Amino acid sequence: MATDFGFTPGTFLGNDLGRTGLIHTPHGDIRTPAFIAVGTKATVKAVLPEAVADLGAQAVLANAYHLFLQPGSDIVDAAGGLGAFMNWPGPTFTDSGGFQVMSLGVGFKKVLALDATGLVDDDVIAAGKNRLAHVDDDGVTFTSHLNGDRHRFTPEVSMRIQHELGADIMFAFDECTTLMNTRGYQEASLARTQAWAVRCLAEHARLTTARAGKPYQALFGVVQGAQYEDLRRRAARDLAGLEADGRSFDGYGIGGALEKENLGTIVGWVCSELPADKPRHLLGISEPDDFFAAIEAGADTFDCVMPSRVARNAAIYTVDGRFNVTTAGSRRDFGPLDTACDCYTCANYTRAYLHHLFKAKEMLGSTLATIHNERFTVRLVDDIRASIENGTFAAFKEEFLGRFYSSHR
Numbered sequence: 103m104a105t106d107f108g109f110t111p112g113t114f115l116g117n118d119l120g121r122t123g124l125i126h127t128p129h130g131d132i133r134t135p136a137f138i139a140v141g142t143k144a145t146v147k148a149v150l151p152e153a154v155a156d157l158g159a160q161a162v163l164a165n166a167y168h169l170f171l172q173p174g175s176d177i178v179d180a181a182g183g184l185g186a187f188m189n190w191p192g193p194t195f196t197d198s199g200g201f202q203v204m205s206l207g208v209g210f211k212k213v214l215a216l217d218a219t220g221l222v223d224d225d226v227i228a229a230g231k232n233r234l235a236h237v238d239d240d241g242v243t244f245t246s247h248l249n250g251d252r253h254r255f256t257p258e259v260s261m262r263i264q265h266e267l268g269a270d271i272m273f274a275f276d277e278c279t280t281l282m283n284t285r286g287y288q289e290a291s292l293a294r295t296q297a298w299a300v301r302c303l304a305e306h307a308r309l310t311t312a313r314a315g316k317p318y319q320a321l322f323g324v325v326q327g328a329q330y331e332d333l334r335r336r337a338a339r340d341l342a343g344l345e346a347d348g349r350s351f352d353g354y355g356i357g358g359a360l361e362k363e364n365l366g367t368i369v370g371w372v373c374s375e376l377p378a379d380k381p382r383h384l385l386g387i388s389e390p391d392d393f394f395a396a397i398e399a400g401a402d403t404f405d406c407v408m409p410s411r412v413a414r415n416a417a418i419y420t421v422d423g424r425f426n427v428t429t430a431g432s433r434r435d436f437g438p439l440d441t442a443c444d445c446y447t448c449a450n451y452t453r454a455y456l457h458h459l460f461k462a463k464e465m466l467g468s469t470l471a472t473i474h475n476e477r478f479t480v481r482l483v484d485d486i487r488a489s490i491e492n493g494t495f496a497a498f499k500e501e502f503l504g505r506f507y508s509s510h511r
């Protein structure tokens with residue numbers, strides 16, 4: 103089967119895990135490591151797609167769960183796929199919806215803040231929440247967070263939705279556990295995720311044939327296994343060896359709950375088991391120190407909602423750390439957000455103006471702050487890539503993190 107998709111590794115770090123590379127897709131190439139801008143509902147919130155391209159973002163990641171519920175994947179399909187629908191000509195990703203059907207179902211984020219000491223119950227539900235998602239061996243039944251309708255995702259349904267969405271890179275449907283689940287539950291869940299991976303590959307093969315003439319869509323298997331080294335390694339090996347209908351995964355996602363302090367270690371376990379000639383995407387990380395840890399351990403791409411999410415709350419990234427532009431210090435500051443930045447916002451607007459926009463609750467504040475934070479993140483990852491190529495990664499990491507975190511550590 104012809105696949106208009108590929109990955110070419112470039113320069114490796116001394117640990118043979120971290121590397122540069124090039125992902126080829128039908129909608130263009132991605133130089134890695136790369137930060138993938140998050141456009142959950144087929145929009146990077148508050149900014150025009152042209153601005154997303156101008157600030158250097160190479161690809162956008164949208165979410166199958168959200169687009170299935172609204173507007174419906176059939177509508178995105180009729181529009182010519184995700185990129186055409188949202189006027190983004192470059193590469194696109196969709197995640198499988200697995201995380202959302204389960205996390206929205208159990209109030210994931212609130213649960214994670216609780217003390218897990220002594221927890222033995224795997225039915226993890228935030229206090230005061232009803233259970234909205236139920237997982238069985240065949241799939242997940244869940245309640246829409248929009249209108250309360252009941253829906254069911256199976257591996258086949260997720261593949262059909264993602265084929266209709268038409269992204270260049272899709273992810274296999276997986277069960278996303280939390281760090282609070284017991285070891286026994288993690289093992290059972292992993293077996294389920296691996297069985298679902300086989301079904302995703304088979305359905306993907308069928309749909310690729312049935313929808314001949316559409317641009318090729320790559321499918322990434324998702325490695326779960328929580329914080330357990332043996333489970334993570336086994337999951338990676340099993341997925342790497344998997345074939346269904348003559349097809350194997352085009353790349354791999356690293357998913358599931360990761361404690362920040364173990365992020366690099368866990369990504370390293372997984373990447374050391376995966377084939378070097380296929381790309382690896384780390385699903386959903388947050389802060390600049392995570393980028394260095396993930397890239398050093400072998401992640402080629404990652405998505406991160408933080409730069410745009412915090413921008414809408416007036417939090418601004420600079421080389422000297424994060425600050426909030428609504429504080430009094432910016433009120434009469436007619437300099438740019440970051441003197442070291444080359445973005446559209448920093449070229450044309452002042453801290454005082456953004457301070458005013460946020461205080462006056464004007465929408466343009468979110469737009470300008472998002473452009474800056476996304477550019478900051480893209481440029482940081484560009485700089486990391488360059489540092490791998492010219493052999494200065496370790497020195498750049500020390501210098502950047504020392505400065506970025508000096509003010510609040």
Ligand SMILES: [Zn+2]
Binds near residue numbers: 439440444445449
């Ligand atoms: Zn800027």
